[in-house]
Amino acid sequence: MTYLLIGFSLGLSAGVSPGPLLALVMQRSLKGGFASGARVAFAPLVSDLPIVVLSILLVGRLPEWALNGLLVVGGLFVIWLGIDGFRRGGAGLDAADAASARQDLAHGALVNFLSPHPYLFWATVGAPMFVRAWNSSPIDAVAFIVGFYTLLIGSKVVMAYLFSRAQGLPPHWHSRVLRFASLLLVIIGVLMLYAAYLAFRSPA
16 A cells, blocks of 8 residues: 555656646647547556666666757757647647647657656656565555556646646637647757756766
């Protein structure tokens, strides 16, 4: 029970923390409705397995420039998603948008995979906690994983539902809220690039 509660706590904290994946959930929910945002919310189930493995095996050994390079690539991709959403923010959900909804899970997984935060979480918190739980009992380890992903994904699904309700707003207000969510993606991407810039500038 203890490790289940720890998983719940860490999952909820990670799920509601501002970041590129949460911003993408907001944007997709506003643009394509609840189903679109929910698909993005489930992205960690696709991207986290290699992240967990890489975190355990590689992150502690990677040079700082490699993590910073990941941050740059991730920041550029998030900015592109934001600009694309802002550019199309005034349009309704047409056939092109419906077709792009099939890419929601892929975009969410790529955003998550290119962000250094999941790697750092699993390398510093998640993996050590999982190993400790496993040493206690395999059931505890499973409980930790189930608790973590239940709240990580569940909290983002709730956010997707809340933001999808904004589709009932008058068209001009819906467009403004959508553009705000897209602008938030751009800002987060810029902050990722700035963090990488500061890291590259700092002495080793």
